[in-house]
Amino acid sequence: MIDLRSDTVTRPGAAMRAAMMDAPLGDDVFRDDPTVLALEARGAELLGKEAGLFIPTGTMANQIALRVHCRHGDEVVAHRRCHIFNYETGAAAALAGVQWRPIDSDDGSMSAQAVAAELRISQDTHVANTALLAFENTHNACGGTVLDQALLEAAVACAAAQGVPAHLDGARLANAAIASERDLAELAAPFATVSLCLSKGLGAPLGSLLCGDAQRIERALRLRKMYGGGMRQAGVVAAAGLYALNHHRERLAEDHRRASQMAEALARLPALRVEAPQTNLLFFELAADHPLSTDGFEAKLAQAGVLIHGSERRFRAVFHLDIDDDDLERALAAIQALL
Ligand SMILES: Cc1ncc(COP(=O)(O)O)c(C=O)c1O
Numbered sequence: 001m002i003d004l005r006s007d008t009v010t011r012p013g014a015a016m017r018a019a020m021m022d023a024p025l026g027d028d029v030f031r032d033d034p035t036v037l038a039l040e041a042r043g044a045e046l047l048g049k050e051a052g053l054f055i056p057t058g059t060m061a062n063q064i065a066l067r068v069h070c071r072h073g074d075e076v077v078a079h080r081r082c083h084i085f086n087y088e089t090g091a092a093a094a095l096a097g098v099q100w101r102p103i104d105s106d107d108g109s110m111s112a113q114a115v116a117a118e119l120r121i122s123q124d125t126h127v128a129n130t131a132l133l134a135f136e137n138t139h140n141a142c143g144g145t146v147l148d149q150a151l152l153e154a155a156v157a158c159a160a161a162q163g164v165p166a167h168l169d170g171a172r173l174a175n176a177a178i179a180s181e182r183d184l185a186e187l188a189a190p191f192a193t194v195s196l197c198l199s200k201g202l203g204a205p206l207g208s209l210l211c212g213d214a215q216r217i218e219r220a221l222r223l224r225k226m227y228g229g230g231m232r233q234a235g236v237v238a239a240a241g242l243y244a245l246n247h248h249r250e251r252l253a254e255d256h257r258r259a260s261q262m263a264e265a266l267a268r269l270p271a272l273r274v275e276a277p278q279t280n281l282l283f284f285e286l287a288a289d290h291p292l293s294t295d296g297f298e299a300k301l302a303q304a305g306v307l308i309h310g311s312e313r314r315f316r317a318v319f320h321l322d323i324d325d326d327d328l329e330r331a332l333a334a335i336q337a338l339l
Pocket of ligand 1: 199
């Protein structure tokens, strides 16, 4: 099967598995697993933050961040289609007890003007107070888009002027760094906290990092235990994350190139409207008058050996470590044959 459903489907290769086998281990709840500590230090260094914390998933990292920054009843300003509110099972409401003030845009950006209009810092007892501004880079639902750094910095500065910090869901920040030819630390700089997934394009089997200043990460450590994310000999998987951080960032450019190549070829099919990809996520829409349904398109492609996921006629093909040029050609041929 050529699996284009997500960049989370990769399996660790031989060198990553060897790093896992050789990892020195301890008990990370006692904070004495040397491999976890090394991963956290390396993540913090790359993101230009004081401290890092290894967390089982991106969802847990984001949700802990909400809890670090907010009190129940607070408001968070974020993009309408962001992951932290739309695809984390309602955890923002259930666990952090926050409500959301959404901002719309086609590409996941939020301008300083738009943010200024939604910030609410008030003595009025009717009004919930804004405790956090949350960005997502790359922006998944908007097409794997890379946010304009200057625009983003202006918005974060506008919130900071009102005493409101910012969190970045950087699940795919490594993709944004490669696509924009900037350092991770530069992209992370405006934010008080940043989550980064090791299990997506970077290709580790699991894990995310939450990085920020020492005080907030200390608070996150307590919350990680509360949320059931304290792991014991976690170095065995942290080793994979460390390997991924050190060896799999530069190669993301290959995934971006393959996404662009497929986009160019698919754009020639009249039944499809293709969104130009900026990173490894390629979205395309099947014409409303085409006889295949969303499920039908997925099922036919699966019969041809290609897994792809869609919703309401919009499909996402994701390029990753386990997709090479041959897979790209075969997936393309299967879609062309089907349409
Ligand atoms: C932008 C974004 N943030 C967060 C997550 C959550 O990551 P996890 O699946 O590790 O919980 C995802 C997962 O797809 C994502 O795309």
